[in-house]
Amino acid sequence: MKIKKILNNNVVIAKDDDGHEVIVMSTGLGFSKKAGDIFRRQDAQKIFVLSDEVKGKYGQLMRNVDPVATEIAENVITYATEQKNLRLNDIIHLTLTDHIDGVLTRLREGVYMTNQLTMEIKRVYNRDFGIGLYANKLIKEKTGLEPNVDEAAFIAMHFMNNRLDCNNNDETINQTIAFVDDTMKLLETYFKVKLNEDSLYYYRFVSHLKCLLKRIIDGTTFTDDPLLYDTVSRSYENSAKCAAKIANMIKLKYHKDVSSEEKAYITIYVEKLIRECNKK
Structure with missing residues (x-):
C-alpha cells in the first residue's frame, strides 16, 4: 500500500x-x-x-486530537460493528473521535458531565448503552482516567444517532424514550412492582415497544385478530387489563387505535414480566 x-x-x-x-x-x-x-x-x-466529505473533515480533525482518542474511538466502532452487529453511518468516525477527545480533556481537568437521560437510555437503548460502557472501560484501560456512567450514555447517543438500521434523530429518540418510560411506569403502577431492567423479558418488551411506536409514527395499519386476543385475555386476565390501559394511553396520546392482535402481544409481554417479578 x-x-x-x-x-x-x-x-x-x-x-x-x-x-x-x-x-x-x-x-x-x-x-x-x-x-x-x-x-x-x-x-x-x-x-x-470514508466518503469524500467526511474524509476531508476527518483529516482536519486528526491534526488536532489526541491519538489515544482516535485509537479508542476506532476500537469502540469496531466493537459495535463486529460484536453488536450495528451498521453505522461513516460520520461516526468523525463525531465519536471528536467526542472522546473532549472526554479525555474534561477528565484530565476533573470535569464530569451529567446526563439527565442516562437511566432512560439504559432502559430503551440497552445495546447502545452497553457500547458506551465498553468505551468507558477502554478509556480507563488506555489512560487511567475513569469516566462516570453518564459519559457512557453520551457515547451511546452517537450510536443511536448514526445507526443505518434506524431513522433516528433527536426528536425520534426523545419520543421513543418517553413512550417506553410512560408504558413501563403504567405497568409498574398497575401491578405495584419494580421491574428488573436487566432482564431478558424487559429487553424484549422494550424492543417490541420501539417497533410499536415506529408503526404508530409511520401510520402502519394494525391487523386484527379477535380470536387470539380472546384466548390470551382469558388466560392472563390481569395482564390483559393492563394491556388495555396501555392501549388507551396510546389512543389518548397518539390518536391511534391498537388492534386486538397488538393488545394480545402486549398482554403476553406483560405477563412474562410480572411472572418474573413474582418469582423474586
Whole structure:
C-alpha cells in the first residue's frame, strides 16, 4: 500500500493495491514516513473507507486530537460493528473521535458531565448503552482516567444517532424514550412492582415497544385478530387489563387505535414480566 497523506503518527490516507483511497490506522505508521512511501497491508491494524466529505473533515480533525482518542474511538466502532452487529453511518468516525477527545480533556481537568437521560437510555437503548460502557472501560484501560456512567450514555447517543438500521434523530429518540418510560411506569403502577431492567423479558418488551411506536409514527395499519386476543385475555386476565390501559394511553396520546392482535402481544409481554417479578 502507498501513503498518500499522513494525518498523524498513527493514521494515514493510503491507496490500496486496487487504487482505492482508504484510511489506515496502525501505531507509529505515520512516524518518519512521507507521502509516496510503501508499507505492507498486514502492517495495518485497521482499514476503513470514508466518503469524500467526511474524509476531508476527518483529516482536519486528526491534526488536532489526541491519538489515544482516535485509537479508542476506532476500537469502540469496531466493537459495535463486529460484536453488536450495528451498521453505522461513516460520520461516526468523525463525531465519536471528536467526542472522546473532549472526554479525555474534561477528565484530565476533573470535569464530569451529567446526563439527565442516562437511566432512560439504559432502559430503551440497552445495546447502545452497553457500547458506551465498553468505551468507558477502554478509556480507563488506555489512560487511567475513569469516566462516570453518564459519559457512557453520551457515547451511546452517537450510536443511536448514526445507526443505518434506524431513522433516528433527536426528536425520534426523545419520543421513543418517553413512550417506553410512560408504558413501563403504567405497568409498574398497575401491578405495584419494580421491574428488573436487566432482564431478558424487559429487553424484549422494550424492543417490541420501539417497533410499536415506529408503526404508530409511520401510520402502519394494525391487523386484527379477535380470536387470539380472546384466548390470551382469558388466560392472563390481569395482564390483559393492563394491556388495555396501555392501549388507551396510546389512543389518548397518539390518536391511534391498537388492534386486538397488538393488545394480545402486549398482554403476553406483560405477563412474562410480572411472572418474573413474582418469582423474586
